[in-house]
Amino acid sequence: MGLFLQVLTVLVITVSLQGWVPLGCLEEERIALLHLKDSLNYPNGTSLPSWRIAHAHCCSWERIRCNSSTGRVTMLYLEGVRNEELGDWYLNASLFLPFQQLNVLYLWNNRIAGWVENKGGSELQKLSNLESLYLEDNSFNNSILSFVEGLPSLKSLYLSYNRLEGLIDLKESLSSLETLGLGGNNISKLVASRGLSNLRYLSLYNITTYGSSFQLLQSLRAFPNLTTLYLGSNDFRGRILGDALQNLSSLEMLHLEACSLDEHSLQSLGALSSLKNLSLQELNGNVPSGGFLDLKNLEYLDLSYNTLNNSIFQAIRTMTSLKTLKLKGCSLNGQIPTTQDFLDLKNLEYLDLSNTALNNSIFQAIGTMTSLKTLILEGCSLNGQIPTTQGNEIFAEEDDHNLSPKFQLESLYLSGIGQGGAFPKFLYHQFNLQSLDLTNIQIKGEFPNWLIENNTYLQELHLENCSLLGPFLLPDNSHVNLSFLSISMNHFQGQIPSEIGARLPGLEVLFMSENGFNGSIPFSLGNISLLEVLDLSNNSLQGQIPGWIGNMSSLEFLDLSRNNFSGLLPPRFGSSSKLKFIYLSRNNLQGPIAMAFYDSSEIFALDLSHNDLTGRIPEWIDRLSNLRFLLLSYNNLEGEIPIHLYRLDQLTLIDLSHNHLSGNILSWMISTYNFPVENTYYDSLSSSQQSFEFTTKNVSLSYRGNIIWYFIGIDFSCNNFTGQIPPEIGNLSMLKVLNLSHNNLTGPIPPTFSNLKEIESLDLSYNKLDGEIPPRLIELFSLEVFSVAHNNLSGKTPARVAQFATFEESCYKDNPFLCGEPLPKICGAAMPPSPTPTSTNNEDNGGFMDVEVFYVSFGVAYIMVLLVIGVVLRINLYWRRAWFHFIEVSINNCYYFLVDNLPILSKFGFS
Numbered sequence: 001m002g003l004f005l006q007v008l009t010v011l012v013i014t015v016s017l018q019g020w021v022p023l024g025c026l027e028e029e030r031i032a033l034l035h036l037k038d039s040l041n042y043p044n045g046t047s048l049p050s051w052r053i054a055h056a057h058c059c060s061w062e063r064i065r066c067n068s069s070t071g072r073v074t075m076l077y078l079e080g081v082r083n084e085e086l087g088d089w090y091l092n093a094s095l096f097l098p099f100q101q102l103n104v105l106y107l108w109n110n111r112i113a114g115w116v117e118n119k120g121g122s123e124l125q126k127l128s129n130l131e132s133l134y135l136e137d138n139s140f141n142n143s144i145l146s147f148v149e150g151l152p153s154l155k156s157l158y159l160s161y162n163r164l165e166g167l168i169d170l171k172e173s174l175s176s177l178e179t180l181g182l183g184g185n186n187i188s189k190l191v192a193s194r195g196l197s198n199l200r201y202l203s204l205y206n207i208t209t210y211g212s213s214f215q216l217l218q219s220l221r222a223f224p225n226l227t228t229l230y231l232g233s234n235d236f237r238g239r240i241l242g243d244a245l246q247n248l249s250s251l252e253m254l255h256l257e258a259c260s261l262d263e264h265s266l267q268s269l270g271a272l273s274s275l276k277n278l279s280l281q282e283l284n285g286n287v288p289s290g291g292f293l294d295l296k297n298l299e300y301l302d303l304s305y306n307t308l309n310n311s312i313f314q315a316i317r318t319m320t321s322l323k324t325l326k327l328k329g330c331s332l333n334g335q336i337p338t339t340q341d342f343l344d345l346k347n348l349e350y351l352d353l354s355n356t357a358l359n360n361s362i363f364q365a366i367g368t369m370t371s372l373k374t375l376i377l378e379g380c381s382l383n384g385q386i387p388t389t390q391g392n393e394i395f396a397e398e399d400d401h402n403l404s405p406k407f408q409l410e411s412l413y414l415s416g417i418g419q420g421g422a423f424p425k426f427l428y429h430q431f432n433l434q435s436l437d438l439t440n441i442q443i444k445g446e447f448p449n450w451l452i453e454n455n456t457y458l459q460e461l462h463l464e465n466c467s468l469l470g471p472f473l474l475p476d477n478s479h480v481n482l483s484f485l486s487i488s489m490n491h492f493q494g495q496i497p498s499e500i501g502a503r504l505p506g507l508e509v510l511f512m513s514e515n516g517f518n519g520s521i522p523f524s525l526g527n528i529s530l531l532e533v534l535d536l537s538n539n540s541l542q543g544q545i546p547g548w549i550g551n552m553s554s555l556e557f558l559d560l561s562r563n564n565f566s567g568l569l570p571p572r573f574g575s576s577s578k579l580k581f582i583y584l585s586r587n588n589l590q591g592p593i594a595m596a597f598y599d600s601s602e603i604f605a606l607d608l609s610h611n612d613l614t615g616r617i618p619e620w621i622d623r624l625s626n627l628r629f630l631l632l633s634y635n636n637l638e639g640e641i642p643i644h645l646y647r648l649d650q651l652t653l654i655d656l657s658h659n660h661l662s663g664n665i666l667s668w669m670i671s672t673y674n675f676p677v678e679n680t681y682y683d684s685l686s687s688s689q690q691s692f693e694f695t696t697k698n699v700s701l702s703y704r705g706n707i708i709w710y711f712i713g714i715d716f717s718c719n720n721f722t723g724q725i726p727p728e729i730g731n732l733s734m735l736k737v738l739n740l741s742h743n744n745l746t747g748p749i750p751p752t753f754s755n756l757k758e759i760e761s762l763d764l765s766y767n768k769l770d771g772e773i774p775p776r777l778i779e780l781f782s783l784e785v786f787s788v789a790h791n792n793l794s795g796k797t798p799a800r801v802a803q804f805a806t807f808e809e810s811c812y813k814d815n816p817f818l819c820g821e822p823l824p825k826i827c828g829a830a831m832p833p834s835p836t837p838t839s840t841n842n843e844d845n846g847g848f849m850d851v852e853v854f855y856v857s858f859g860v861a862y863i864m865v866l867l868v869i870g871v872v873l874r875i876n877l878y879w880r881r882a883w884f885h886f887i888e889v890s891i892n893n894c895y896y897f898l899v900d901n902l903p904i905l906s907k908f909g910f911s
């Protein structure tokens with residue numbers, strides 16, 4: 001019987017799997033997704049390029065999650081998919097009905113003004129599994145409420161930043177709601193006649209009607225079981241906030257960031273005796289002083305980014321339950337906390353004083369704190385000194401144990417706080433550290449292997465740019481816990497110790513770039529089975545690239561560029577390799593590419609440029625079906641481009657310049673794919689990217705937000721390509737950079753090039769092109785760099801309007817039959833209709849100068865791509881964890897996500 005059941009189960013599973021496995025998703029859902037895409041893109045958007053009929057596996061399309069056992073769509077992340085320029089619009093909610101297991105639906109930031117076929121939600125009741133609905137940042141009015149009332153399982157509803165107004169009536173049918181976001185609307189009153197007793201989390205962030213804010217607070221009585229309340233960015237001056245909220249006896253967490261409060265409203269908070277968590281970040285105007293000192297149960301207090309006055313520490317001192325205190329970026333008006341200030345905070349575990357002006361005595365002040373586990377002093381100015389380097393400073397005297405700190409830290413972040421000296425001496429007394437960041441402190445010592453030896457649980461060690469020198473010293477024993485080690489940008493020398501694999505077997509991320517390491521890569525590195533990221537770039541490593549590196553089971557990112565590796569590429573990277581990013585540029589690699597990456601179908605970016613590779617581009621290149629970045633420039637490759645290369649439909653950047661490639665250029669569809677994975681994570685990442693600046697030799701290209709993920713470039717310059725330019729290249733409407741210069745191309749400039757609306761750089765110089773310059777090129781409004789010099793072009797130059805008004809004579813020169821401004825040659829009434837080619841116009845008077853600007857700009861773009869990819873991966877592991885953690889614990893939307901995770905970003909080099 002048991003056996004029978006087992007067989008039956010297997011059969012049932014097999015049969016039920018067969019229903020969808022061939023397509024990876026249900027056919028009806030796949031069709032529904034395509035309808036949805038059409039609707040979102042109507043009339044002329046370009047979103048969701050990977051949602052294509054030809055791609056059957058709809059569960060692997062971007063912005064979709066499926067249940068792995070049923071294959072049904074469970075999550076749709078459709079935020080920001082509608083082209084904003086198309087204005088407000090109405091979405092057909094029936095399009096979601098086929099997704100019966102839909103659990104989470106993101107639709108924020110799409111300018112949705114409402115639904116077509118608004119049937120009061122009766123249809124939507126079929127979405128019986130929908131629990132979380134994200135509608136922020138749209139144009140919904142109050143009628144959205146009656147619509148969502150039909151959703152039987154709805155637990156989380158986010159409606160912030162819409163056009164809700166006045167009185168909001170929450171019907172009984174919403175009684176399963178646990179989380180409700182209404183911020184950024186013009187709401188004056190909330191009514192819930194039956195009470196929403198399940199409601200735990202409510203956001204009334206930035207409710208703009210000042211006059212009614214008190215009335216609004218009064219109406220919170222309808223939610224007796226609220227535990228968390230976001231009231232940030234409101235004006236509560238003159239309101240007795242504490243009294244109004246006093247009925248909420250379960251309230252534990254209150255957020256008042258960026259509020260306007262007066263002394264009165266602050267003091268009244270003292271009445272909220274159940275409060276455990278209070279955020280008063282960045283208040284407007286009034287300085288919090290001692291008003292809320294009665295909050296004896298407070299465990300978490302965030303006062304970051306305020307100007308505090310002297311009495312604040314007296315108030316804090318009495319909050320003896322405090323576990324977390326954040327004073328990040330506070331101006332303390334010259335006051336430095338003293339030992340007395342922290343003496344009674346016996347329970348404090350987490351102290352953030354980053355970006356505050358302090359002096360060394362802070363270490364004295366906090367030395368008595370017995371529970372402290374996390375200390376963040378990033379970016380503090382400690383009078384230019386790292387702690388403990390001065391004789392009169394408390395932890396300097398190693399032998400005086402009375403003066404050593406009473407805490408055993410788990411996390412310490414000191415990055416960027418000072419110059420010179422040695423390792424802070426109190427570090428010698430720490431043995432519980434799990435995470436230590438000393439980035440950008442100029443320490444000038446040796447590698448602190450004692451830190452790893454002393455702290456058995458150490459997981460993360462950041463020693464980037466610390467001016468460390470000497471050899472890389474390993475701990476004496478094996479340390480399995482260390483998973484992240486960065487010693488990039490120091491002055492280490494000598495060989496990488498051969499026992500590294502045995503002593504640090506738990507490494508997942510190892511950054512050793514920009515040092516002076518020489519010798520070869522030690523064999524034992526290959527035994528680090530969890531290693532995902534290995535960056536040894538910019539050293540003086542030699543030898544061959546070891547073959548075993550392609551068999552490392554977890555390795556995803558490998559950067560060996562800018563070393564002295566020579567010899568052939570490894571014969572064949574293993575078929576189980578997970579490598580996605582391979583950077584081997586600027587070495588002395590020789591010989592053909594042969595079969596090296598034949599089995600590496602996961603590769604996403606492959607950079608073999610600036611080597612001495614010979615032979616042809618292999619025909620198996622189309623096996624790398626995920627390839628997006630291919631860089632083979634500055635080698636000695638020859639022969640024609642194999643037709644197989646044109647089958648790579650995800651490519652977004654290809655650089656084959658400076659080789660000896662010949663034959664015709666074919667055309668293909670360069671991808672407009674979004675990045676395939678974790679889209680929300682990439683979106684968040686790229687919006688934080690705006691802090692990057694790329695300026696080289698006065699040429700600065702900056703890309704905004706998501707554009708980087710669509711960046712598209714082709715560089716085939718300095719080869720021996722012949723034949724005509726295929727007009728289909730004009731269809732690659734996302735193209736930003738096209739360089740076909742220094743070849744032997746003939747025929748006309750395709751008029752289709754006027755479709756390259758995104759193009760910023762177009763170089764066709766040094767060829768044998770003839771015919772006229774298509775006059776409609778003047779419609780390329782993004783064009784910054786343009787050259788058609790040294791060809792056989794004829795006729796009139798394009799009108800000097802828009803971008804073309806900026807192009808000088810050098811962009812057109814050496815085209816004997818070309819006339820019109822800015823050339824000195826004036827167009828005569830009768831131009832020769834078809835000029836006879838001459839042979840004097842090519843390849844002379846060394847022409848790189850006038851296109852230098854182009855190379856610079858391309859280089860900038862190219863470097864940026866590499867940087868961003870690198871950075872993504874650098875933070876990938878941590879970001880990913882933070883992200884999923886956030887998903888689990890979050891009660892509010894992505895705005896908070898970014899804000900909360902900025903420290904993580906800055907730790908990895910964003911700021």
Ligand SMILES: *[C@@H]1O[C@H](CO)[C@@H](O)[C@H](O)[C@H]1NC(C)=O
Pocket residue numbers: 043044086
């Ligand atoms: C897209 O459609 C809108 C509305 O019909 C129109 O205003 C806009 O010019 C169109 N854009 C393009 C690129 O066709």
Ligand SMILES: *[C@@H]1O[C@H](CO)[C@@H](O)[C@H](O)[C@H]1NC(C)=O
Pocket residue numbers: 067068069070
């Ligand atoms: C997938 O669906 C099955 C059947 O409905 C359910 O039992 C399971 O919990 C789901 N898995 C996930 C991860 O949601």
Ligand SMILES: *[C@@H]1O[C@H](CO)[C@@H](O)[C@H](O)[C@H]1NC(C)=O
Pocket residue numbers: 035092093094095116117
């Ligand atoms: C909404 O979508 C449903 C399902 O695709 C369709 O039957 C209906 O005609 C659509 N309504 C409108 C107004 O487009």
Ligand SMILES: *[C@@H]1O[C@H](CO)[C@@H](O)[C@H](O)[C@H]1NC(C)=O
Pocket residue numbers: 197198224225
């Ligand atoms: C909400 O609080 C009331 C008392 O105010 C209590 O009776 C009820 O059980 C609570 N509801 C839930 C879901 O916890």
Ligand SMILES: *[C@@H]1O[C@H](CO)[C@@H](O)[C@H](O)[C@H]1NC(C)=O
Pocket residue numbers: 184185206208233258
């Ligand atoms: C608050 O809302 C107003 C109007 O909706 C908006 O202009 C402002 O930027 C918002 N402020 C914050 C901090 O979100």
Ligand SMILES: *[C@@H]1O[C@H](CO)[C@@H](O)[C@H](O)[C@H]1NC(C)=O
Pocket residue numbers: 428429430431450451454
């Ligand atoms: C840490 O290492 C240093 C140097 O080896 C040593 O002097 C110190 O006693 C060690 N501290 C602990 C807590 O093990």
Ligand SMILES: *[C@@H]1O[C@H](CO)[C@@H](O)[C@H](O)[C@H]1NC(C)=O
Pocket residue numbers: 659660661718719720
């Ligand atoms: C192009 O081909 C010609 C002859 O086929 C050869 O002489 C020349 O060196 C080649 N140029 C480049 C840049 O490879």
Ligand SMILES: *[C@@H]1O[C@H](CO)[C@@H](O)[C@H](O)[C@H]1NC(C)=O
Pocket residue numbers: 719720721742743744843
């Ligand atoms: C162009 O072709 C000619 C022969 O047809 C060759 O001599 C010359 O080197 C080629 N130019 C380039 C830039 O490859």
